[in-house]
Amino acid sequence: MSVVLRNAQRVVSVRRAPLRRAVCALRAALGASRFDVGLVCAGNGLMRRLNGAYRQRPEPTDVLSFPFHRVVAGELPRPSCRDEYNLGDIFLGVEYIHQQCRATGEDFDSVLAVTAAHGLCHLLGYQHRTEGEWQQMYQKEVEILEELNRLTGASLRPLTAGLF
Amino acid sequence: MLLARALRAAAAAALRPPPRHPPRRLLSSSSPRALLPPPGAAPPLARSLWQLGGGWRTALLRPRRGSAGGVSCGCGGLHTEGDKAFAQFLTDEIKEEKKIQKHKSLPKVSGGWELEVHGTEAKLVRKIAGEKITVTFNINNSIPPSAEDETQEEQKPDEQEPDLTSTPNFVVEVIKDDTKQTLVLDCHYPEDEVGHEGEEESDIFTIREVSFQPTGESDWKDTNYTLNTDSLDWALYDHLMDFLADRGVDNTFADELIELSTALEHQEYIKFLEDLKSFVKCQ
Numbered sequence: 001m002s003v004v005l006r007n008a009q010r011v012v013s014v015r016r017a018p019l020r021r022a023v024c025a026l027r028a029a030l031g032a033s034r035f036d037v038g039l040v041c042a043g044n045g046l047m048r049r050l051n052g053a054y055r056q057r058p059e060p061t062d063v064l065s066f067p068f069h070r071v072v073a074g075e076l077p078r079p080s081c082r083d084e085y086n087l088g089d090i091f092l093g094v095e096y097i098h099q100q101c102r103a104t105g106e107d108f109d110s111v112l113a114v115t116a117a118h119g120l121c122h123l124l125g126y127q128h129r130t131e132g133e134w135q136q137m138y139q140k141e142v143e144i145l146e147e148l149n150r151l152t153g154a155s156l157r158p159l160t161a162g163l164f
Numbered sequence: 165m166l167l168a169r170a171l172r173a174a175a176a177a178a179l180r181p182p183p184r185h186p187p188r189r190l191l192s193s194s195s196p197r198a199l200l201p202p203p204g205a206a207p208p209l210a211r212s213l214w215q216l217g218g219g220w221r222t223a224l225l226r227p228r229r230g231s232a233g234g235v236s237c238g239c240g241g242l243h244t245e246g247d248k249a250f251a252q253f254l255t256d257e258i259k260e261e262k263k264i265q266k267h268k269s270l271p272k273v274s275g276g277w278e279l280e281v282h283g284t285e286a287k288l289v290r291k292i293a294g295e296k297i298t299v300t301f302n303i304n305n306s307i308p309p310s311a312e313d314e315t316q317e318e319q320k321p322d323e324q325e326p327d328l329t330s331t332p333n334f335v336v337e338v339i340k341d342d343t344k345q346t347l348v349l350d351c352h353y354p355e356d357e358v359g360h361e362g363e364e365e366s367d368i369f370t371i372r373e374v375s376f377q378p379t380g381e382s383d384w385k386d387t388n389y390t391l392n393t394d395s396l397d398w399a400l401y402d403h404l405m406d407f408l409a410d411r412g413v414d415n416t417f418a419d420e421l422i423e424l425s426t427a428l429e430h431q432e433y434i435k436f437l438e439d440l441k442s443f444v445k446c447q
Binding site for chain 1: 364365366367368398399402403405406409414415416418419
């Protein structure tokens, strides 16, 4: 259903409309268009606080995902009421991502879309703690990014490429 | 309250000093007959009191010339002990407010905006590539009620009070050189609905209403359609936000506008206190 987008930081200029388009396309590629998802563009301060509070790592990061449902990777949630048509929230560390892009020369908007794809997969139970989990997640990221590439003409690759 | 007022009026009537000006019309011979005392009647109490030449009671309202605490300004205005205490309070208050004043002059907004201030209303103007963008706001009623009342009991006595921040609604007008229509966007800062944590995760500002208005006309044309964003398609909303960002109205701008508005509000508050002090002390 809805992609609720918030830009809670003032450090980096974020184009809302293309980001929303990308997230909607990725969500559709996951077969989860019926589900709401929240997307917050956050600065390093907020990411540090959340990372410290929920992962005991008080440092900025590129993405944090907070799933609404606990699901097995590859399965969609089974909501019992309207309020449960919710995948959860993704916090995009746009300041952190922007800093990384400046260091590596990558395109910020492209990396933002790829990071959002990674966050969406986490909301649907995909993990990368083991090689096996990573392979499964990597394949799913490739699949949904290929769909986005088809729509936009981009050549996006998963965030977790080369992790193992 | 009404009874107290009546009692005070009666007491004041008994204490009224001799008039310096000719008696009012009510006491003249041309007054309606019913208001004049019957012939031979004893004069009313109030008159007999002031006929004694004022007496000691007049000192409460107007000290006699030369007495301690007498006012020699000759302005003819009322000068009470309460006014004196009020003026002294204002002197101290003004001193304190100037001490904590963050900006002695108004801070600039980055991005080439020109500032015009008329009292409590400020206007930022910018011209880019055939377009004129103006952002107008008023600092009156721009400080939202804070949540500090809920935590006042927890606050230690030596802790400083939290800073007051002005977050005014602001109106963005976009005028393209070749059209007779102005696109008007009414923008607000979100209210503190979910506490401080929620504030960090929300947009810095929101667009509430959008409308087209005839360029150059000061009267609002309410027959023109006004788009309310409460139930607006999210994608359209994001396009409007990107539209504003391209013209310099983004989160950085919104943040700097808060700084400007807060400084202007404080400046006007101090000026008001100074005017109040002059008014109370001696007009």
